[in-house]
Amino acid sequence: MNQADNRPIGIFDSGLGGLTVVSSLRKALPNENVVYLGDTARVPYGDKSPENIAKFAIQDARFLAEKGVKAIVAACNTVSAVALDKVEKAFPHIPVIGVLDAGISACMRRKASSIVIIGTRATISSDAYRRGIHALDPSVNVRSIATPLLVPIVEEGLQDSEIASAAAEMYLKGIPMRRSDILLLACTHYPLIRRTLSARLPAGVEIIDSAESCAKFAADRISSLGIAAAPGQKGWEKFFVTDMPFNFYSQAKKFLGHELEYFEKATLPAEP
Numbered sequence: 301m302n303q304a305d306n307r308p309i310g311i312f313d314s315g316l317g318g319l320t321v322v323s324s325l326r327k328a329l330p331n332e333n334v335v336y337l338g339d340t341a342r343v344p345y346g347d348k349s350p351e352n353i354a355k356f357a358i359q360d361a362r363f364l365a366e367k368g369v370k371a372i373v374a375a376c377n378t379v380s381a382v383a384l385d386k387v388e389k390a391f392p393h394i395p396v397i398g399v400l401d402a403g404i405s406a407c408m409r410r411k412a413s414s415i416v417i418i419g420t421r422a423t424i425s426s427d428a429y430r431r432g433i434h435a436l437d438p439s440v441n442v443r444s445i446a447t448p449l450l451v452p453i454v455e456e457g458l459q460d461s462e463i464a465s466a467a468a469e470m471y472l473k474g475i476p477m478r479r480s481d482i483l484l485l486a487c488t489h490y491p492l493i494r495r496t497l498s499a500r501l502p503a504g505v506e507i508i509d510s511a512e513s514c515a516k517f518a519a520d521r522i523s524s525l526g527i528a529a530a531p532g533q534k535g536w537e538k539f540f541v542t543d544m545p546f547n548f549y550s551q552a553k554k555f556l557g558h559e560l561e562y563f564e565k566a567t568l569p570a571e572p
């Protein structure tokens with residue numbers, strides 16, 4: 301049997317969205333220690349250029365690497381779609397886990413003939429999800445739409461508001477869906493607005509949450525790499541943000557369902 305590896309798992313996102321991955325990961329692996337970084341000073345990533353997204357992602361990953369993490373989870377579809385290879389290259393000795401493959405496999409397991417993907421502008425214009433799905437089954441009808449307003453709505457805590465309903469209506473009304481279709485939430489912020497989106501969908505449309513799939517995928521990777529923490533212990537969590545937005549703490553607490561035992565402002569390492 302492998303020795304227990306109690307080094308933390310590092311998870312990052314542009315802001316609150318990656319907490320959906322933390323929450324699912326805690327359920328799957330309650331014994332693991334977690335360091336989370338939300339780059340709240342620069343959210344949203346989804347409207348930035350691929351060059352800047354890669355630069356930010358590498359800085360985020362370096363912050364986590366300096367915290368001694370044993371694996372890095374890019375809990376951000378934008379980073380996973382645009383810059384995962386660059387993060388992997390920058391940290392060849394640390395396993396880097398993205399959201400994309402997990403979301404694609406979860407969709408393919410359903411054997412749906414039609415998948416609607418919603419994500420940030422950067423994720424959608426990278427076309428990474430469509431390419432990944434078509435590499436496995438070119439017959440699937442894939443429709444991709446950028447839904448950038450949903451990120452600031454979630455960051456503001458307005459996911460159950462009239463503004464959220466209006467945005468969901470505006471984005472979804474032009475995409476006819478049938479009951480056997482899948483809606484893939486290709487942004488880790490979107491599970492937080494799932495209820496509002498779901499109210500706008502025809503009955504029977506299944507929502508796939510890439511955050512939940514990513515957590516399961518990460519749990520399998522940790523176990524297959526033989527770097528799991530000691531079983532039976534209660535893992536700790538540390539949360540860092542690059543800026544202290546007024547509502548981050550209350551939003552994060554609401555979403556995780558408990559106080560944040562450790563919450564600090566991060567200073568990102570300078571570029572090498």
Ligand code: DGL
Nearest residue numbers: 317344345346377378488
């Ligand atoms: N939560 C991220 C994603 O999954 C990023 C959203 C953003 O910063 O635009 O794409």
